[in-house]
Amino acid sequence: MTMPDSSARLPDETPPAAAPPVGLRPAEAPEASAQASAAAAAPPGVLSAIAAAIVMPPGRDLRLDFFRGLALLCIFIDHIPGNRIADYTIRNVGFSDASELFIFISGYAAGLVYMAASRREGLMFSSLRVWRRVWQLYVAHLVLFVIFTAEVAWTSMRFDNPMYVEEMNIASFLNEPHIAILQALLLKFKPVYMDILPLYIVLLAFFPLALWLIRQSRLFTLALSAALYLAARTFHLNLPAYPEDAVWFFNPLTWQLLFVIGAILGASTQDRIFPIPRNRWLLGIAVAYALFSFVVCFLWEHDMIDWLFSHGAEAFIFPTDKTNLSGWRFTHLLALAYITVYFLRADSPMLRWRGLRPLIICGQHSLHIFCLGVFLSFAGLIVLVEIGDSLPYQLLVNGVGLAVMIGVASLLAWYRAKERMPRRPAAAPPMGGASGDIVPKALEGGSVE
Amino acid sequence: MTVIAQRGGRPPTRPFAASLLAAGALALQLVLVPAFAPAAFATDATPPAELAKFCEVPDDLISDGFLKYARSAYRTGQPLRIVVFGTSSSAGAGASTRTDAYAARLQQDLQARFTIPVEVINKSIGGQTARQMTARLEDDVVSLSPTLVIWQTGTVDSVGNVQVEDFGRALSQGVEILEKEGIDVIFMNMQYSRRIELLVNYGPYTEMMNAVVAQSDAVLFDRLEMMRHWATEGRLDFDDMPRAQRASRAAKLHECIALQLGDMIEKAVRR
Numbered sequence: 001m002t003m004p005d006s007s008a009r010l011p012d013e014t015p016p017a018a019a020p021p022v023g024l025r026p027a028e029a030p031e032a033s034a035q036a037s038a039a040a041a042a043p044p045g046v047l048s049a050i051a052a053a054i055v056m057p058p059g060r061d062l063r064l065d066f067f068r069g070l071a072l073l074c075i076f077i078d079h080i081p082g083n084r085i086a087d088y089t090i091r092n093v094g095f096s097d098a099s100e101l102f103i104f105i106s107g108y109a110a111g112l113v114y115m116a117a118s119r120r121e122g123l124m125f126s127s128l129r130v131w132r133r134v135w136q137l138y139v140a141h142l143v144l145f146v147i148f149t150a151e152v153a154w155t156s157m158r159f160d161n162p163m164y165v166e167e168m169n170i171a172s173f174l175n176e177p178h179i180a181i182l183q184a185l186l187l188k189f190k191p192v193y194m195d196i197l198p199l200y201i202v203l204l205a206f207f208p209l210a211l212w213l214i215r216q217s218r219l220f221t222l223a224l225s226a227a228l229y230l231a232a233r234t235f236h237l238n239l240p241a242y243p244e245d246a247v248w249f250f251n252p253l254t255w256q257l258l259f260v261i262g263a264i265l266g267a268s269t270q271d272r273i274f275p276i277p278r279n280r281w282l283l284g285i286a287v288a289y290a291l292f293s294f295v296v297c298f299l300w301e302h303d304m305i306d307w308l309f310s311h312g313a314e315a316f317i318f319p320t321d322k323t324n325l326s327g328w329r330f331t332h333l334l335a336l337a338y339i340t341v342y343f344l345r346a347d348s349p350m351l352r353w354r355g356l357r358p359l360i361i362c363g364q365h366s367l368h369i370f371c372l373g374v375f376l377s378f379a380g381l382i383v384l385v386e387i388g389d390s391l392p393y394q395l396l397v398n399g400v401g402l403a404v405m406i407g408v409a410s411l412l413a414w415y416r417a418k419e420r421m422p423r424r425p426a427a428a429p430p431m432g433g434a435s436g437d438i439v440p441k442a443l444e445g446g447s448v449e
Numbered sequence: 450m451t452v453i454a455q456r457g458g459r460p461p462t463r464p465f466a467a468s469l470l471a472a473g474a475l476a477l478q479l480v481l482v483p484a485f486a487p488a489a490f491a492t493d494a495t496p497p498a499e500l501a502k503f504c505e506v507p508d509d510l511i512s513d514g515f516l517k518y519a520r521s522a523y524r525t526g527q528p529l530r531i532v533v534f535g536t537s538s539s540a541g542a543g544a545s546t547r548t549d550a551y552a553a554r555l556q557q558d559l560q561a562r563f564t565i566p567v568e569v570i571n572k573s574i575g576g577q578t579a580r581q582m583t584a585r586l587e588d589d590v591v592s593l594s595p596t597l598v599i600w601q602t603g604t605v606d607s608v609g610n611v612q613v614e615d616f617g618r619a620l621s622q623g624v625e626i627l628e629k630e631g632i633d634v635i636f637m638n639m640q641y642s643r644r645i646e647l648l649v650n651y652g653p654y655t656e657m658m659n660a661v662v663a664q665s666d667a668v669l670f671d672r673l674e675m676m677r678h679w680a681t682e683g684r685l686d687f688d689d690m691p692r693a694q695r696a697s698r699a700a701k702l703h704e705c706i707a708l709q710l711g712d713m714i715e716k717a718v719r720r
Contacts, residue, residue: 081646081650081651081652082646151647152647152648155644155647155648156648161543161687161690161695162542162543162695163538163542163543163544163640163687163695163699163702164543164640164642164645164687165537165542165543165575166536166537166538166542166575166576166604166605166608167604167608167639167640167642167645167648167649169576169605169608169609170608170648170649171648192648192649192650193650238612241610243609243610245609245611246609246610246611246612247610247612249610305663318660318663319613319617319653319656319657319660321614322613322653323612323613323614324614378647381646381647382647385643385644385646385647389643
């Protein structure tokens with residue numbers, strides 16, 4: 001599925017020679033770079049052809065791609081239970097984890113892209129584009145659901161020990177498939193580790209409303225979103241799920257706050273109505289909070305929390321409420337985002353360092369890589385369960401999984417670039433004309449929403 | 450199931466009435482237990498040292514928790530009454546008879562360790578969530594005025610996708626009730642199986658239980674990690690077990706759980 005209409009007029013899609021190529025993996029990068037200059041002229045080997053075709057558009061905010069790629073790889077690693085590598089992902093940095101990062105950046109990117117698009121094409125057209133995207137996500141979720149169901153059926157056949165009578169109830173939906181399928185279609189039935197995509201679907205489905213509100217007043221949108229967040233937390237509101245009495249693991253009524261904050265900031269990058277202040281005091285607070293969060297989480301993980309708090313006082317923080325997005329979590333993400341934005345500019349040459357490119361291209365194809373990651377963590381877990389979970393197997397599963405994700409992202413980037421090439425007019429001016437449009441259009445080059 | 454047991458030895462202090470009661474209990478045990486106990490009680494033949502070696506777990510899985518009411522019962526020679534409050538796996542699912550379940554074995558194990566009368570009452574019902582268990586806590590546990598509750602929970606909640614916060618609230622409320630009544634709490638978490646990890650995410654629920662333990666006087670019995678250890682060591686791996694072996698291995702598992710629980714309680718009480 002290609003992105004709608006983005007292909008023909010990408011002012012930033014410079015010829016390969018102008019921008020350095022992307023290595024498939026860090027190890028292969030030198031080879032790719034060596035052939036970079038030749039790649040534009042002569043057709044060399046497949047790998048370098050792919051590398052040469054993938055360009056880093058100069059106008060694009062690579063920070064979004066990078067951090068979303070990071071979140072996607074971390075989600076893959078964190079979703080393999082018992083994975084020792086998961087002790088080194090971003091969830092160990094503090095209260096928040098890859099889920100917050102993913103939702104925040106998705107909100108930011110949606111705000112950035114669709115705000116500009118709605119100015120260009122009108123709100124109705126942009127809304128239809130959002131909903132088209134929602135449909136893609138929905139279909140992807142259902143495919144993952146089918147894979148999971150096959151997995152459960154296969155596993156439960158080999159798992160009928162009366163000892164585990166309660167555990168076996170997880171397969172009880174196989175006894176009433178008509179209900180299970182209906183509940184899955186309604187997004188109420190979400191198998192384990194398949195919660196975040198439905199959250200994203202719901203958030204994006206209501207995004208046109210948020211976009212309309214943002215166009216009216218950003219402060220009002222923020223206030224409304226915060227009010228909904230507080231109401232949901234105060235009155236324990238959540239969407240119903242399947243089986244009976246279950247609720248959404250990621251409560252959309254609370255998580256929308258992070259998405260909306262991201263969208264407002266994203267929408268404001270161009271008109272500067274809501275600029276992010278560069279303030280040393282703010283920076284100091286953010287750094288202090290991030291450090292506090294790191295220390296608290298570290299001590300908690302290592303059962304040394306008593307060093308910091310008297311008995312029971314940590315109850316105020318732990319366990320941080322992920323379902324309802326506790327304040328500890330989302331303020332931590334905002335603090336990290338502020339520190340990042342303060343020190344890492346969008347045009348920083350660091351972002352063009354070859355070692356980061358695998359993450360960047362993953363972030364540029366987030367839907368595909370996200371779904372692939374969910375599938376791969378299933379597959380990886382099956383390997384660990386059925387074959388062995390000693391450290392070599394763990395390293396193998398993580399390594400192969402990451403390599404496949406990065407490899408597929410590279411192929412997608414190459415495919416997309418190649419697909420676009422014949423249709424690209426030599427010097428078509430951007431239709432919007434305004435120079436401010438360059439960034440969002442650049443973002444559309446990869447599937448950014 | 451209510452058996453009162455007594456063996457020789459002398460606790461630190463013992464009132465006269467307690468001695469009389471103890472003597473009576475001893476007489477009862479000598480006569481009634483051999484006469485009426487099911488065969489499984491008498492014929493279990495694994496020598497203690499061998500069993501201890503088989504059931505060994507790494508030190509970091511052994512809680513150094515503190516059971517204050519059980520300890521004061523021990524110090525004053527009061528009977529130790531324990532309620533096992535769990536779901537199917539505590540009721541004995543998978544073991545061939547209910548007497549193979551760890552609750553019954555714990556009774557035997559503890560009566561061999563202590564001189565005070567020990568009584569273990571099993572109040573487990575399959576398929577209940579923590580919330581449902583908290584609701585029947587007053588009727589099924591507090592009314593028996595035990596010294597200690599072994600509260601096994603978490604499986605039904607994680608399988609049924611119960612909101613983690615709700616699970617935590619149920620546990621905290623339960624602990625609050627029990628602490629107010631002067632009852633010690635040992636929390637026991639889920640059973641391990643490699644394949645379970647494919648289907649259920651226990652993580653948030655075990656974390657929540659750990660948090661409740663950290664924030665109260667309750668103690669954790671980490672059954673999940675102990676079973677993982679026994680499975681990884683190849684001693685009790687239920688995932689690829691021939692059907693014929695299942696019942697006997699399940700009985701062995703319950704023996705190990707009883708032994709580890711006994712160790713834990715003894716340590717906490719004698720501290």
